[in-house]
Amino acid sequence: MSEAGSPAGMMPSTPVVGTGRRHLNPSLFVGGGLVLLVVAMALVSYVWTPYPPMRVLGTEAYQTPNADFWLGTDRFRRDVLSQILVGARTTLYVGVVAVGVAALVGVPLGILAAMSGGWLGQTVMRANDILLAFPALLLAIMFAALYGGSTQVAMIAIGIATIPSFARITRSGALGVMSTDYVTAARAAGHGPFAIALRHVLPNVAGLVIVQASVAFAIAILAEAALAYLGLGTPTGQASWGRMLYEAQSTLRSAPHLVLVPGAAIALAVLGFNLFGDGLRDYLDPKLERR
Amino acid sequence: MSTAATGAAGAGRRAGDEPVLDVRGLHVRTRHTELLSDVDLTIRRGERVGLIGESGSGKSLTALAVLGLLGEGLTATGGVHLAGHEGNLLERSEGGLARIRGDDMAMVFQEPMTALNPTMRVGAQVAEAMTVHGSASRSQARRRAVDLLDQVGLPDPEHAARAYPHQLSGGQRQRVVAAIALANDPVLLVCDEPTTALDVTVQALVLDLIVTGVQSRDAALLFITHDLAVVATVCERVLVMYGGRIVEAGPVGQVFTDPRHQYTAGLLAASDLTAAGARRERSALPTIPGTVPPAGRFPDGCVFRNRCPAATGQCATRPPWTPRGDHGAGETASGYACFYPAGGELR
Numbered sequence: 001m002s003e004a005g006s007p008a009g010m011m012p013s014t015p016v017v018g019t020g021r022r023h024l025n026p027s028l029f030v031g032g033g034l035v036l037l038v039v040a041m042a043l044v045s046y047v048w049t050p051y052p053p054m055r056v057l058g059t060e061a062y063q064t065p066n067a068d069f070w071l072g073t074d075r076f077r078r079d080v081l082s083q084i085l086v087g088a089r090t091t092l093y094v095g096v097v098a099v100g101v102a103a104l105v106g107v108p109l110g111i112l113a114a115m116s117g118g119w120l121g122q123t124v125m126r127a128n129d130i131l132l133a134f135p136a137l138l139l140a141i142m143f144a145a146l147y148g149g150s151t152q153v154a155m156i157a158i159g160i161a162t163i164p165s166f167a168r169i170t171r172s173g174a175l176g177v178m179s180t181d182y183v184t185a186a187r188a189a190g191h192g193p194f195a196i197a198l199r200h201v202l203p204n205v206a207g208l209v210i211v212q213a214s215v216a217f218a219i220a221i222l223a224e225a226a227l228a229y230l231g232l233g234t235p236t237g238q239a240s241w242g243r244m245l246y247e248a249q250s251t252l253r254s255a256p257h258l259v260l261v262p263g264a265a266i267a268l269a270v271l272g273f274n275l276f277g278d279g280l281r282d283y284l285d286p287k288l289e290r291r
Numbered sequence: 292m293s294t295a296a297t298g299a300a301g302a303g304r305r306a307g308d309e310p311v312l313d314v315r316g317l318h319v320r321t322r323h324t325e326l327l328s329d330v331d332l333t334i335r336r337g338e339r340v341g342l343i344g345e346s347g348s349g350k351s352l353t354a355l356a357v358l359g360l361l362g363e364g365l366t367a368t369g370g371v372h373l374a375g376h377e378g379n380l381l382e383r384s385e386g387g388l389a390r391i392r393g394d395d396m397a398m399v400f401q402e403p404m405t406a407l408n409p410t411m412r413v414g415a416q417v418a419e420a421m422t423v424h425g426s427a428s429r430s431q432a433r434r435r436a437v438d439l440l441d442q443v444g445l446p447d448p449e450h451a452a453r454a455y456p457h458q459l460s461g462g463q464r465q466r467v468v469a470a471i472a473l474a475n476d477p478v479l480l481v482c483d484e485p486t487t488a489l490d491v492t493v494q495a496l497v498l499d500l501i502v503t504g505v506q507s508r509d510a511a512l513l514f515i516t517h518d519l520a521v522v523a524t525v526c527e528r529v530l531v532m533y534g535g536r537i538v539e540a541g542p543v544g545q546v547f548t549d550p551r552h553q554y555t556a557g558l559l560a561a562s563d564l565t566a567a568g569a570r571r572e573r574s575a576l577p578t579i580p581g582t583v584p585p586a587g588r589f590p591d592g593c594v595f596r597n598r599c600p601a602a603t604g605q606c607a608t609r610p611p612w613t614p615r616g617d618h619g620a621g622e623t624a625s626g627y628a629c630f631y632p633a634g635g636e637l638r
Contacts (some may be wrong), residue, residue, distance in 0.1 A: 117363060181405040188358055188400075189420045189471060190393030192386065199419070203410035 028279025034272025042092050045085035053239050062255045071261050074244070075251060084265055086239035091221050091269055094155040098220040099213050101159025106166025107209055111197050113167065114174030125171065128164045136161035136223050144232040144237035151224075151240070154233040158223045169212045173205035196284065207284035214277030218270045225266050237289050241266050309374055310335050311478050311489075311511035312357065317369035319349075319356050319535075324587030326365070327535045329353055332624040334479070334511040336374075339502070341526035341543070342515045343558075347583050349535040350515045351401075354481045356381075357513070358398055359388040372473035374478055394424045396479040397472035399501070402488050403465035407456040413467045414440070414452025420474040439470040443500050462493035466500065473504045480505055481513045486521065498525055519562050523547060528624065531555045534583075534594030541615060541625035551615065554579070554595045554604075592627070601631040 050070065051057060056077050063073040071080035074271075110130070113121040134142075140157035147153045177183060177200065186196050227233030228242025236243070241262040247260035312334040318334060319327035327349045342350050354569045356367045359380060371380040380388065392398075400406040407416060417436035421427040427435055433452075440448035442468040456464055465485060472480060482501060486494040502525055505512045514525055522529050522543060529546050531539040531554065539552035550556045557579040581598040584590075592609050596602035610630045613620035 180409045181400050181402050184360060185398070185400055185406045185468070185471075186358055186408070187389070188392050188398040189423065190389045190391070191419075191423055192389050195423065199411070200408050204408070208408075 025279050025282050027275040031272050031275025031277070031279050034268055035276050038088050038092065038269050038272065041088035043084050045082075045089055049082035049085050051079040051082045053086040054078060054237060062251070062258075064255075064257055068118055072255075072257050074247065074258055075255075076247075080244075080261055083239045083244060084261060085239070087241045087244065087262070087265070088269075090151060090234060090238065091224065091266075092238045094151060095217040095220045095273075096225040097152075097155045098159035098162060098223075099216050100217060101156060102162035102166045103209060103213055105160075106163040107170045107202075109163070109204075110170025110172075111174050111201055111205070112165040113173045114178055115193060115197060115201070124167070125201075128167045131161070132164040132168075134161060136219070137226060140223065140227050141230075141232060144227070149227075149232040149235060151234045151238065154224055154227045155220070158220050161223075162220065165216065166209065166212060169208055170205055173208040174201050177201050177204045207281075211277050211281040211284065214273050214280055218273035218277070221266065221269050221273065274287070298417075310372075311338075311374045312599040313370070314353075314357060315370040315372075317353070317367060317371065319352055319361065319367045321364055321366075325535065326586055326600065327356065327367075328533075330369070332513075332530060332537065332540075333617075333624055334513060335623055336478070336511060337506070337509045338528065339505065339512040339514060339526045341522035341529040342513060342532060343517060343519065343522055343529060344506075344532035345517065345558075345583050347586065348532045350517075350532055351483050352535075353532070354483050354515055356512065358392055358396060358481065359383065359385075360392075360398075377443060384551065390424070393420055393471075393477075394426070394475045395477055396481065397475070397477040399465070399468050399480070399482040399485045401484040403461050403468055404488070406468050407464055409456050412453055412455055417452070417470050417474060418468065420471045424475055425578045426475050434473070434540070436470070439474055440467065443467070443470045443473075443504070444496065458484065462489055462497060465489060465493075465497050469497070469501060469504065473508070476508050477510055478508075479511045479513065481515070483515045485514075486519070487516070494521070501525070519547070519559070526604055531558070534589040535586075536594055536628070537623075538629070539627040540594065540623065541618070541627075545616070545625070548557055549634050551613075551627040551634055552629045553599045553631065553633055555627075557598075557635035601633075603631070605630050608609075 045053075057073070057079065059069075059073060059077055061073055061075045061077045063069050065072045069079055071084065074080055074083075102265070109124055113124040136158050139161045140154055143153050143157035183196060183200055186200050189200070222234055224240070225242030226246065228240045229246045231246060234240035234243050244262035245259060245266075248255070248262070252259055310333045312332070314330060314332045317327055317330040318325060330349075330353055332340070332353075342353065344350050352361075355361050356373055357380070361367055367381050367554045369381065372378075373380060373391065375395060376391060380391070407413060413501070414433065414436045417439055418429070418432035421432040421435060422429055437448045440451055445451045445463060446464055451459070451463070456467075459467065480501070485501060486497050488496060496616065498521065501512070512526075514522070516522055526543055528541065529543050530537050531546065539546060539550065539555045546555060547559060550559055557577075560577045561579060563577075579598055584597070590597050590607075592607040593599070593602065596606040596611050599606070610628045612623065612626050612628050613632070614626040616625050618625035
């Protein structure tokens with residue numbers, strides 16, 4: 001560390017512009033790896049799948065994994081691996097849209113509730129509580145009944161059901177930020193409420209929101225799979241891991257690999273996003289020792 | 292005490308000056324209790340005024356009320372007037388206040404570790420203080436931010452401007468906070484214990500830059516502290532606060548060497564280390580008996596009477612303000628509120 005790089009002077013041991021690397025914890029590493037794997041599967045499916053995923057092939061049904069069909073074939077004589085790869089797209093698509101809907105609505109609501117207080121804040125949070133009373137699945141079933149079962153309806157319903165968790169976590173974080181000296185200092189410097197929300201509150205709750213997004217992503221994946229399994233989400237003819245489970249349930253005993261493969265894919269994706277969220281929380285938490 | 296002497300001498304010369312800050316009959320209350328009662332204070336251009344008192348005496352509350360930064364559930368009544376702005380600041384909307392805050396009146400906070408946004412580079416925070424008031428374009432503001440950081444004595448300001456707050460020490464952060472406060476050349480600077488959280492070695496540097504910053508802008512300074520030594524070095528005039536009221540005021544030299552209010556006398560005796568050192572045996576420092584009552588539990592009449600050695604039944608009525616000397620800033624600038632003043636012929 002040269003003297004020029006240290007305007008600190010009084011604290012020569014710490015560089016002023018940090019180059020210190022933060023510790024990568026194992027859950028961030030493993031979770032990140034699994035998330036990347038799912039993303040990679042989705043990306044690969046655009047350029048290459050062993051067979052057209054939804055095509056009925058001139059081969060036998062219920063094949064166990066072999067050299068031609070790495071993960072076997074299903075009862076419609078379709079390739080399982082190809083479906084898993086394309087299904088990763090659906091999974092990510094649902095997660096991104098559901099979390100996007102939830103965050104885009106929930107985060108501003110949470111900040112609004114924290115900053116306005118009074119009757120407006122109370123109204124927002126009570127409306128939030130009402131929404132929270134509906135389980136995501138129930139809301140999605142209701143939507144499916146109203147608008148028909150499709151991936152789009154499912155993910156928007158999941159997104160709406162996830163709004164309260166974003167609003168709550170943002171509000172609690174924003175309340176903490178609002179009571180800090182730098183927000184008082186920003187007010188003392190003449191910043192208006194909108195500028196304070198955008199420049200001071202939002203960046204300082206971003207960590208919380210990112211962690212919440214990762215966890216909500218896992219929940220959304222699970223919810224989509226559950227809906228597809230119930231026959232309410234992604235319709236037949238489109239690849240979806242939940243859909244694959246649904247179609248395999250009658251052959252659970254005779255062809256267990258048809259349940260195990262998509263089941264494992266769902267489990268790993270959910271585990272990945274959960275671990276990633278946990279690891280991110282530790283990584284972003286300023287209270288933890290940085291090494 | 293030379294600053295006090297010049298302050299007193301300069302009083303006559305500046306008598307005609309319009310006060311920069313004029314606070315009249317300021318009350319702050321919650322729904323149930325009165326926290327500040329009838330606070331009057333005037334600060335003229337270029338004047339440095341200290342506000343001292345124990346914790347809970349209402350010093351910070353006074354500052355927050357002047358800037359209109361009181362928390363929810365607190366209401367302020369009375370009059371706060373700032374030079375160059377029509378009308379009572381207490382009656383302004385939040386938006387109207389925001390235009391003045393950080394422009395004509397600015398504040399330096401006690402805790403430099405938390406007064407800066409941890410997610411923004413400090414240069415951007417200084418620059419933003421200017422762009423938010425439209426006093427500079429974005430690129431001008433960036434350049435002036437570096438100049439300001441240089442003015443407040445940060446080594447290598449170009450580099451420091453790109454640092455995040457956590458990469459700076461407490462003293463450096465407080466300089467950044469001061470740079471933000473001085474960015475728009477305020478006519479009034481309010482400092483709330485700006486050096487309390489700092490190392491003694493850094494304190495003098497930060498005090499020096501605040502005084503220089505204020506002097507070069509001919510701004511008024513309201514300096515809140517509980518450190519009598521700091522007041523003596525920084526301020527020309529001092530206000531002593533207790534129980535949400537100003538109990539004594541006057542030039543620093545006069546108040547510190549010849550206090551009239553019994554509370555001021557007790558406060559000075561308790562911090563008189565030379566007298567304590569002169570005593571041969573180790574003995575306890577003189578203290579003011581009792582503790583500061585919680586807000587709302589102060590006695591009627593004179594707020595200090597339950598701890599005062601000279602109190603009588605008369606103190607159950609509120610002692611009137613007794614002006615002392617002929618101070619240029621009006622009769623509230625120097626005087627005391629006590630029936631049995633210390634010193635003088637009563638000693």
